[in-house]
Amino acid sequence: MGAQFTDDEIERYARHLVLREVGGPGQQKLKAATVLIVGAGGLGAPAALYLAAAGVGSIRIVDPDVVDLSNLQRQIIYAGADRGRSKVDASAERLQGLNSNVAVTALNQAFDDTTADALLDGVDLVLDGTDNFAVRFSVNAACVQHGIPLVSGAIGRWTGQVGVFGRKPCYRCLVPEIPPDAETCAAVGVIGALAGVIGSMMALEAIKLITGAGETLSGRLLIYDALAAETRTVRVAGDPDCPVCGQA
Template sequence: MVFTDVEIERYARHLVLREVGGPGQQKLKAASALVVGAGGLGSPAALYLAAAGVGALFVIDPDDVDRSNLQRQILYAEEDVGRSKAETAADRLAALNPHIFVAGYNGAFDASTADELVEGVDMVLDGTDDFAVRYEVNAACVRHGKPLISGAIGRWTGQVGVFGRQPCYRCLVPEIPPDAETCVAVGVVGALAGVVGSMMALEAIKLIAGAGEPLLGRLLIYDALSGETRTVKVGADPDCPVCGNMSSPGTGEMSPKPKAGDNGGGV
């Protein structure tokens, strides 16, 4: 895969990195990712993936931009209030990097769309705040053997983890918490979304380029008020309704690149 002179200039800081270099940047260009939720986490994650040169980005979100989003959802501006998040996000990402393919899907991620959206990409980033949607995303990733990078934030605390076939996200959260709260109810400091969303993009880049040690089967928890982080291991639950019947743990490695034309799906 040959880079143009403009691309070489654009990715110069990656190309001199020992852990990325030319081969890693080629992997980024050949990769595809689905971002579920173009909100507080999806915004910075998608921006950094686009800037990094991930070759195909798909963004799904059913909502329109609301003025209250602007405190943390950095893909949008005042003039975007009332516009589709997915379509606006796609426009911004394409403008940021014209050398990649970007598509926005203005709709919900649910049982009717999950397989079509997930099967044609290399990995999925989930930044939604709805546990039912998170469960659908996780189940689809397990079915299709795709790495899932999951992020969450609330108040001053955030977390990010990477899940393969085992353990999966459902091993971490086996049931929807009865006291589950959203940012609408409890609030969130805007900059925290940038921190965790950027971490999600960083984990995706590591997976694609084969750099370092991704947070596979681990959860990084960040306390913004204290400025402290801790990492905990997530064990595979043998009774997990999603991955409990798998014969062996997944590696988290990406599946082979889909054939040309397979990426479009319903996006």
């Protein structure tokens, strides 16, 4: 282990190293991994913090937005002094301060069909926490094309969901078309702590995928009702007519 980790890293990750499901080999996998986080908002913020703390070797964050005062109710990676700053620049600074062993790349741009290939180059895993269905569809299609696992999260009001998608079923099997009544947090509101719950779940699924620990939510969707304090998990079936992963 000494050749792989410094004494500082051994102490930093001590609670991981004693876990049977992670240990030295799992921590090495985390250090070798490159993760792309699409969206540095309510879900991307806690997910990024926990992945950096966990020792993911390379984190890329893509988001074209700047920090707004209304973000601070749930986007805990930012401080009041970050208002008006690029979200990815402020995020990168915070993550480097949390763990200098992690290489953080700030990508102040949008994720779309024209930028997807470059953004996914060399990436092992993608986390999508955006609240825009067009972006979600673009991220999913790119992940299917490149064979990269996708951890997807969403929140609104008091309800959140997390799923893990691969080549089949993919996210479009769950959401074939953009819902005509799609809601945004700006329109319907969201309880701030819910972002922490779902974003942390996304980070947890990412860590499990990278280390091979336990059973992931692959092919399943976990739905959390915060008002009722209840969770349920449903299976996501592959759609043979899916426009992304279905058979022609």
